[in-house]
Amino acid sequence: MGLRVIEVNHLTKLFGNAVAVNDISFSVEEGEILGFLGPNGAGKTTLIQLLLGLITATAGEIKILGIDLIKDREAILSQVNFSSSYVSMPTSLTLWENLSVFAKLYGIKNHEGKIDSLLTLFEINHLKDSLTRNLSSGQQTRLSLAKALLNSPKILFLDEPTASLDPDIADKTRTLLKSIRNKSRTTILYTSHNMKEMQEISDRIVFLDQGEIIACGTPNEIIQNFEEENLEDVFLKIARRKVENIE
Amino acid sequence: MSLVRIIALIQRHLYLYQRSLPRIMEIFFWPLMDLLVWGFITVYFQRFNIGLPRFVSFFLGALIFWDILYRAQQGISISFLEEVWSKNLLNLFVSPMRPCEFLAALMTISVGKMLTAGAASALLAWIFYSFNIFLVGISLIPFVFNLLVMGWAIGIISMSAILRYGQEAEVLAWGLGFLIQPFAAVFYPVSILPIFVQPIARMIPASYVFEGMRAVLETGAIPYESLMKAAFLNGIYLALAIRFFYYNLRIVKEKGLLLHRGTE
Numbered sequence: 001m002g003l004r005v006i007e008v009n010h011l012t013k014l015f016g017n018a019v020a021v022n023d024i025s026f027s028v029e030e031g032e033i034l035g036f037l038g039p040n041g042a043g044k045t046t047l048i049q050l051l052l053g054l055i056t057a058t059a060g061e062i063k064i065l066g067i068d069l070i071k072d073r074e075a076i077l078s079q080v081n082f083s084s085s086y087v088s089m090p091t092s093l094t095l096w097e098n099l100s101v102f103a104k105l106y107g108i109k110n111h112e113g114k115i116d117s118l119l120t121l122f123e124i125n126h127l128k129d130s131l132t133r134n135l136s137s138g139q140q141t142r143l144s145l146a147k148a149l150l151n152s153p154k155i156l157f158l159d160e161p162t163a164s165l166d167p168d169i170a171d172k173t174r175t176l177l178k179s180i181r182n183k184s185r186t187t188i189l190y191t192s193h194n195m196k197e198m199q200e201i202s203d204r205i206v207f208l209d210q211g212e213i214i215a216c217g218t219p220n221e222i223i224q225n226f227e228e229e230n231l232e233d234v235f236l237k238i239a240r241r242k243v244e245n246i247e
Numbered sequence: 248m249s250l251v252r253i254i255a256l257i258q259r260h261l262y263l264y265q266r267s268l269p270r271i272m273e274i275f276f277w278p279l280m281d282l283l284v285w286g287f288i289t290v291y292f293q294r295f296n297i298g299l300p301r302f303v304s305f306f307l308g309a310l311i312f313w314d315i316l317y318r319a320q321q322g323i324s325i326s327f328l329e330e331v332w333s334k335n336l337l338n339l340f341v342s343p344m345r346p347c348e349f350l351a352a353l354m355t356i357s358v359g360k361m362l363t364a365g366a367a368s369a370l371l372a373w374i375f376y377s378f379n380i381f382l383v384g385i386s387l388i389p390f391v392f393n394l395l396v397m398g399w400a401i402g403i404i405s406m407s408a409i410l411r412y413g414q415e416a417e418v419l420a421w422g423l424g425f426l427i428q429p430f431a432a433v434f435y436p437v438s439i440l441p442i443f444v445q446p447i448a449r450m451i452p453a454s455y456v457f458e459g460m461r462a463v464l465e466t467g468a469i470p471y472e473s474l475m476k477a478a479f480l481n482g483i484y485l486a487l488a489i490r491f492f493y494y495n496l497r498i499v500k501e502k503g504l505l506l507h508r509g510t511e
Contacts, residue, residue: 049505104255105252106343107249
């Protein structure tokens with residue numbers, strides 16, 4: 001068994017009377033790619049925000065890299081990073097300026113070489129002096145991913161990172177993320193609505209519904225448990241069962 | 248507290264201003280308009296010999312000092328709004344940046360904006376009306392410092408409200424300062440106000456600064472007691488404003504609103 005880098009115990013989050021996350025426990029090992037799946041409102045984004053300390057938990061414990069999130073959030077945040085297709089970077093700054101600002105925020109020394117190599121890796125080095133507002137949405141996503149890799153994070157939180165990428169760049173991004181995981185044992189937590197992508201990239205999947213874990217295992221284990229042919233069918237089965245229950 | 252992270256946050260705003268003509272213009276536009284419109288009205292009134300000594304000096308001094316206060320406040324609230332508008336707030340709050348570093352950076356940006364706008368106003372007043380703000384002498388430093396700290400307090404309060412209630416509270420970034428202006432003795436002494444309003448004016452640090460400025464221009468004597476009172480009140484208000492910011496940050500995290508503020 002590998003080193004546990006994330007340990008979540010009995011985590012609960014209530015917004016008033018609404019239960020967003022209901023007494024969930026799980027752990028993630030070093031170098032693992034864990035996918036969060038579930039219908040809209042299942043609690044995926046809330047869970048990622050809880051793990052990043054952007055939302056305060058109602059109950060339960062989160063330990064990341066052995067550190068209690070409540071006790072020393074800054075120590076954790078310097079070793080992890082985050083990218084979401086719903087979050088932008090200042091559009092009036094050039095790519096290089098944006099990455100330079102974040103490199104300093106993450107305390108990266110001699111960051112020029114690191115920025116150049118990341119821009120090259122994401123095939124946007126030729127745009128480094130362009131204003132961010134002039135980038136296509138796919139290029140902006142790649143910039144956001146470059147920002148997320150600036151501090152060579154031990155854990156990477158990715159919220160629908162390929163949502164606005166064309167199939168070619170999305171495929172390259174997945175390959176790249178796998179290669180980063182293989183090279184530096186980076187743990188990746190991933191959300192996406194692209195079932196094929198989740199099946200392809202995830203070592204393990206946590207299936208959430210109404211704030212609870214309803215299934216957890218490798219993609220194949222989950223498909224077999226639900227007696228379906230692929231993850232998309234599992235997803236539809238859960239989502240439609242919910243609709244039938246409501247009706 | 249990390250100085251490197253504070254510098255990084257300041258640098259982000261310097262990058263923004265170095266190529267944004269509208270943002271640079273915004274710093275100079277209102278001081279220029281205020282000085283031109285109110286300055287010429289003041290000169291016009293002066294021709295009727297209304298019997299108030301140093302009328303032009305009082306008015307121009309008040310305009311420059313008010314702009315210093317207003318720019319100090321906007322240095323905080325508008326800089327914060329820049330992060331909201333660019334949907335960059337989440338990127339900042341998932342970085343190792345501490346809230347106190349964020350506040351320190353915004354306060355430094357506020358000093359820069361205030362000095363730029365104040366210098367521009369002083370220069371324009373000298374060019375158009377031969378008014379020299381440096382006539383107030385060495386007391387200019389405690390006057391400006393008090394206005395700066397009061398501007399910080401108002402800026403932090405409006406920023407906290409925007410953090411909590413979202414962009415619908417955005418109007419506070421422009422309006423909160425003006426809510427205080429009628430009671431802050433900017434253009435007239437506190438004694439002009441109705442008796443029941445005067446205690447409110449005495450609770451506003453800026454009222455001591457503006458009355459002090461008029462005293463210096465009139466008699467040359469520095470009103471140390473007034474400055475001390477202003478500094479004392481400013482210390483209390485700044486501490487309360489910072490506490491208000493941390494309180495709202497806690498509430499926003501409990502209610503899960505940071506994502507909305509970062510993406511709305």
